[in-house]
Amino acid sequence: MSRVPTRAPRPLLVVAVLGIAFLALPVVGLLQRAPWSSLDDLLGRRAVLDALRVSLTVSVIAAGIVVVLGTPLAWMLARVDIPLRRLVRALVILPMVLPPVVGGTALLFALGRRGLVGQWLDRWFDITLPFTMTGAVVAATFVALPFYVMTVEGALRTMGDDLEQMAGTLGAPPLTVLRRITLPRLLPAMGAGLALAWARALGEFGATITFAGNLPGRTRTLPLATFQALESDPEAALALSLVLLAVSLVVLLPTRDRWLPTR
Amino acid sequence: MSTQPDLPTVASARPKAVDLEGRLVRGDLHLELTLTVAPGEIVAVVGPNAAGKTTLLRLLAGLERLDDGLLRLDGFTVDDATDPGHVAGHDRSVGWVPQDRLLFSHLSVAANVSFSPRATARRSAHLLDALGLRSIAERKPSECSGGQAQRVAVARALAGSPSLLLLDEPSSALDAESRRRIHGLLGADDRPATLLVTHDPVEAAGIADRIIQLEAGRIVAASAL
Numbered sequence: 001m002s003r004v005p006t007r008a009p010r011p012l013l014v015v016a017v018l019g020i021a022f023l024a025l026p027v028v029g030l031l032q033r034a035p036w037s038s039l040d041d042l043l044g045r046r047a048v049l050d051a052l053r054v055s056l057t058v059s060v061i062a063a064g065i066v067v068v069l070g071t072p073l074a075w076m077l078a079r080v081d082i083p084l085r086r087l088v089r090a091l092v093i094l095p096m097v098l099p100p101v102v103g104g105t106a107l108l109f110a111l112g113r114r115g116l117v118g119q120w121l122d123r124w125f126d127i128t129l130p131f132t133m134t135g136a137v138v139a140a141t142f143v144a145l146p147f148y149v150m151t152v153e154g155a156l157r158t159m160g161d162d163l164e165q166m167a168g169t170l171g172a173p174p175l176t177v178l179r180r181i182t183l184p185r186l187l188p189a190m191g192a193g194l195a196l197a198w199a200r201a202l203g204e205f206g207a208t209i210t211f212a213g214n215l216p217g218r219t220r221t222l223p224l225a226t227f228q229a230l231e232s233d234p235e236a237a238l239a240l241s242l243v244l245l246a247v248s249l250v251v252l253l254p255t256r257d258r259w260l261p262t263r
Numbered sequence: 264m265s266t267q268p269d270l271p272t273v274a275s276a277r278p279k280a281v282d283l284e285g286r287l288v289r290g291d292l293h294l295e296l297t298l299t300v301a302p303g304e305i306v307a308v309v310g311p312n313a314a315g316k317t318t319l320l321r322l323l324a325g326l327e328r329l330d331d332g333l334l335r336l337d338g339f340t341v342d343d344a345t346d347p348g349h350v351a352g353h354d355r356s357v358g359w360v361p362q363d364r365l366l367f368s369h370l371s372v373a374a375n376v377s378f379s380p381r382a383t384a385r386r387s388a389h390l391l392d393a394l395g396l397r398s399i400a401e402r403k404p405s406e407c408s409g410g411q412a413q414r415v416a417v418a419r420a421l422a423g424s425p426s427l428l429l430l431d432e433p434s435s436a437l438d439a440e441s442r443r444r445i446h447g448l449l450g451a452d453d454r455p456a457t458l459l460v461t462h463d464p465v466e467a468a469g470i471a472d473r474i475i476q477l478e479a480g481r482i483v484a485a486s487a488l
Binding site: 162165168170171172173181185 | 357358379420
C-alpha cells in the first residue's frame with residue numbers, strides 16, 4: 001500500500017533544481033580544480049601542517065569548553081523557570097547571527113589588555129588573551145557555543161521531563177536523575193550539537209583574525225591559512241579547502257538523523 | 264518542614280497510609296476531597312474522564328501541590344498548603360504506575376525494576392520472578408509487549424517497598440496472564456496500601472476493598488465491598 005504522491009507544481013520544481021545547482025556548483029568547482037596529483041606534497045608542507053595543528057588544537061579545546069559550559073546552560077534554558085528567559089536565549093543565539101568580526105571586536109574590548117575584564121586578567125593574573133592561541137580558543141568557543149546549546153536545549157524540550165519526574169518519585173535524588181536518566185537519553189543530541197559546534201569552531205575566521213590575529217603556528221588556523229594562501233599559492237589554498245570540505249562531510253555523519261532523514 | 268510522625272492516639276494503631284483533606288485547582292479541574300486509606304487497603308477510584316483521578320494520583324506521588332489543606336502519608340505531613348516547606352516526591356514512600364508507564368527506554372527491564380535507590384537486589388529479583396519477567400530481564404522496554412511493559416512498571420514501583428502503591432488504569436492494556444500476576448501480588452500479605460484508578464467496574468469490584476466514585480473533582484459515592 002502506498003500513498004498517492006502530492007502533485008508538484010512545475011515552476012516550483014524548476015526553482016528547486018536551480019537551488020540545488022547553486023549549492024552544488026562551488027563544491028564541483030573546488031573538486032574539479034583540485035590539484036589531485038600534487039596533493040600529497042601540498043598537504044605535507046610546513047605551513048599547512050602548522051595550520052592543521054593549530055586548527056585541531058583550537059577547535060578541540062573550544063569544543064570541550066562548549067560541552068562543559070553549554071550542557072548546564074541548555075538544561076537551564078529547557079528546564080528551569082528562570083527570569084528573563086527570552087533575553088538569556090537571545091544572548092545565547094547572538095553569536096550565531098552576529099557578524100564574526102563584530103564578535104571579535106567585542107571580545108577585544110572585553111578581554112583585550114585594556115578591556116573591561118582583560119585589564120584585570122592582565123594586571124592580576126598576567127594573562128593576555130589577544131593574539132595568543134588561548135585567544136583563538138576563546139573566539140572559537142564564542143561563535144560555536146550557540147550551535148551546541150540550541151541543539152541540546154531543543155532535544156531536552158522534545159524529551160520532556162516525564163521520565164525525570166518518574167525517577168524522582170522512585171526516590172532518585174536530582175544528580176542521580178541527571179546521571180542515569182537525562183544525560184544517557186541526551187547523548188545523541190549532545191553528539192550532534194558537538195559536531196556542529198566543532199565544525200563551526202574549525203571554520204571560524206572573522207572573530208579569530210580580529211581577536212587572535214593571524215600568527216603562523218599560533219593563531220593561523222586552516223581558514224586563515226587558506227585565505228592567506230589564496231593570494232600567493234592558489235594550489236595550496238585549494239588543497240586546504242579540500243581538507244576543510246572533507247571535515248565538513250565527516251561532521252554531517254553524526255548529525256545525519258537530524259538533517260539527513262532516510263525518508 | 265515537618266517530618267515527625269504524629270503520635271497515634273491509640274498505641275497499637277498504625278497511622279493511615281493516606282490521610283488527605285485538601286483542595287487543588289488545575290485549569291478547569293477543582294479537586295476537593297477528604298480521603299483516608301488504611302495500611303494494606305486497596306481502594307479503587309472510578310469516575311468519568313477529567314474527574315480528577317489522574318491528578319489525585321499525581322498529587323499523592325508528589326508531582327502536584329495542594330492549594331489548600333493537608334496531606335499525610337504514613338503519619339508524615341508531606342504537603343501542607345500553609346507551609347512553604349513542601350517535601351519533594353523522592354522523600355515519599357510511594358510507587359507510581361502512570362497510565363503511559365513511563366519506562367526508562369534506555370535501560371533494560373532489570374535496570375528499570377531495580378532503579379529506585381530504595382530497592383534491594385533481593386526484592387528486585389523476587390519481583391522479576393513473581394511477575395514473570397525473568398526471561399526478558401535484559402530486554403529494552405521497546406522490545407516488550409504491552410502486558411510485559413505494564414508488569415515492568417508495576418515491579419519498578421514495588422521494588423522500593425513503598426507503603427503506598429498508585430496504579431493508573433493498570434489493566435487497560437493487560438493480557439490475562441499479566442492481570443493474574445499483578446492481581447496476585449496485590450493479594451499478598453505484605454502488600455502496600457493501594458489506590459487504583461480504573462474505568463472498569465468489574466476490575467474494581469474484583470480486587471478493591473472499597474470503591475470511591477469521583478466526579479468533577481469530588482467524591483460523589485463511596486462503597487465498601
